[in-house]
Amino acid sequence: MTTAAQDPATEADPGATEAFGAPDSEWQELVTAALLGAERRVLPGGSAAALLDRAATATVRARAGLTAAVPGPLPAPAGDDPRPEPPRAAAARCLSLFNSARASGAAAPAWNAHRPHPDQLLPEWLELANHLGYRPPHAQLPLVLDAARARDRRQAVLAFAGPRGRWLAAQNPAWHFATAADRLPATAVPVEADLSRWEHGAFADRVAVLTTLRAQDPAAGRELLAGTWRTERAEERLLFLDLLRDGLGPADEPFLESALSDRSRTVRSAAAELLTLLPGSALSGRMAQRALACVRLREPADGSGAELVVTAPAECDREMQRDGITAKPPTGQGERSWWLQQVLEAAPPAVWREQLGDRTAAAIVDLPATEEWRRALHLGWVLAALRHEARDWARALLGDPGRAFPGGGEHAGRLLGLLPEADRAAWAAAYVTSQGLGPPGSVLSRCPAPWSPVLTDAVAAAARSAWRAKKHHPATHGAALMTAQLSMHATGAQPVFQRLLEEATAAAEVERRAEAAAREAAKNTRTRPAVPGDGLAQGWLREFTAVVRTLERRALMRAELLDGAPDPHG
Structure with missing residues (x-):
């Protein structure tokens, strides 16, 4: 019987160790000098002891999560976070997952990978950790804040980081996104520097200015855009229009109506779409009459x-x-x-x-x-x-x-x-x-994980039917199986897919033997050996192996966090 391999979290993973100086050229210089030695390179600081001192300083700086700055008054201490840390095994898993999340941008998984990237397991881990009321180990807060750069998981990551995470983010401009909401009073008025950024700043700065102003005062944001509208490029006008969705109201209608005469077709279409979202707008009425x-x-x-x-x-x-x-x-x-x-x-x-x-x-x-x-x-x-x-x-x-x-x-x-x-x-x-x-x-991707037993059973039954019918190559079901292995009820789906894995293992062995016999029979002839089964069983074996491994890993991941407590999803 073929079973899934050991938990992938224990396998060698280039992103599973702390690379404190990974983006730091000074750190790379220290590593290179240490590897080459004093005989082949002048050591930074002039001696091995000095090199080690500099490496220790760089490590402490990275662990602190704070960039070097001119000495000044110490910040106020971080507030208390009464939440407990996860159990020991779950804390180790936390380190592995967040390291993988940091490394995922530089080492994306292959397009045809059968197994999900560890980064894809993070949303489920975060959902359960937040539900159980855990906080990250303090030493892992820099990793956690780095993972919050991804907008699709920022809310869950920042909830996990908690008050100490927000305090740490305030000390480093690289994590400004984590404290942006805290720094934006509802009644704040933009300073002249912000208006200067609108007039002379890079496009990203101008987007930030308009977004902030639109959130504080929709009318002022619209008037700021109207003042420079004719000088903006078409692609900029299109993106700026999209920013008007926040705070969209009847007062925006005259400006959007004028944009219907824009020289760019895409800008006209964007303005028309916004007008259709305004109840009672003239364009909405015209479209209703046409319909x-x-x-x-x-x-x-x-x-x-x-x-x-x-x-x-x-x-x-x-x-x-x-x-x-x-x-x-x-x-x-x-x-x-x-x-x-x-x-x-x-x-x-x-x-x-x-x-x-x-x-x-x-x-x-x-x-x-x-x-x-x-x-x-x-x-x-x-x-x-x-x-x-x-x-x-x-x-x-x-x-x-x-x-x-x-x-x-x-x-x-x-x-x-x-x-x-x-x-x-x-x-x-x-x-x-x-x-x-x-x-x-695309339907399955809209169902939040972990799926209910009803949906899990339906997908497992569909996978069993697809495998036993053998009408299509398993690659045609790859997207659905990838979504399923990340979303199915892990413990509920394991028995079904374990049985399918055993069936596919036996069928793949028969298929391999038939292929070997065909190659042997055609060895001394000019005919190309037939491939019995076209490799379907071996393809399904790869898919089911990936599914079972991921289900086992997810089940273990949840068990580490629960530590004997009942699973809220049953």
Whole structure:
């Protein structure tokens, strides 16, 4: 029987040791001199003792997490953090994971790797550590703060770092992102230096100034941008427009309306999208009128049932293009369906209930529609629900997981993200059961880990069916299996995948023997030996080995943190 290898946390890992001077050229000079020796190089400081003194100083400085500065008054002491440290094994795991997170940018995993990078296990570890109320060992705080550079995990990392982490971040400008919220009073007024940065600073500085000002005073931020709007480059105007999402309000409408005449098509489209998000805006009203002209309700007198009569726009006139409608469709889509889709996307979903007999979103979606335009109609509604975050429409459009979804799994996954977490898992489980393991990758990624037993069982059953049917190469399921091994209920999925691993091990051995026999038979001939099974069993063996190893590692990781306490996820 083949079992997973020992816990990967104990394997050699170049990022699992503290490289205190890794980014420091002075440290590299010390290491090089020590390796070459006094016979081949003049030692820094003139002697071996001086070299060791400098290395000790550099190590202490890195461990302190503080950059060298002119001596001044000592900072106020850090406040107490009453939370306990994790158990000993979990603290060692903490060091390994955060070292891997720091090293992940410089040593990214191969594109076809079957096993996840250790960095990908960090979110689950953080979620459980924060739930249990642990704090990091003080010596690891610099590593923890470095990991907070990634925006997608910053909130969880900073919660783990706690008050001492925020205190330490305040001592080092490299960690300014960790204290930005603390330094931003709601009523603060920008100083002249900030206005100077807007006028003369680099683009990143100008983004920071506008972001800060927009958060404090939306009107002042908009006026600052309007003052330099005509001199900005198109790509800068586009990015600055996106910053107006924060604090977006009716007062922004005149500025955004003027941006509809911008010389850049992408800027016009961005301004139009923001205007559609403003309830009661003129553009939102124009789009609603266009949408209602394309879709009307017909209720036959014979009582055969109401239906939607859909008529796509016959042209994309200048006014439509000014309002953000792109005239040229993507490859493979007709012009009129493309225009219809965009008009429906921009129209607020709320207009349909009033115009279609006060029906609910679910009742409207279920109405029969003109067959020629039905797909464009539903795809337009999907995109409108996403743009306007209309959760009732998201639920109605998702509907039956067993039917084909407009726009495929990607749009289904995005809609699923609008639903409560418990509802996502139930819908995704039914979707996987109906569609199999291949399509649901983007759906599965929207379900927070660890998955519920229902979703875990559905994915395990789909993997078993895919393996035993052997209709596709396992690489076609690689993305779903990678998501699954990081998200499934670890202890619940282990028995199923262990059995699949045993089956794949036996089948791969038979396959290898058949291949060897074929090569032997063709050794003295000019024919190319056939490959029995096309290597499917060996491919599945690699996939299942990776899944089982990751599940074992995650189960051990959780057990280290829990230290005998009950698992909140069962």
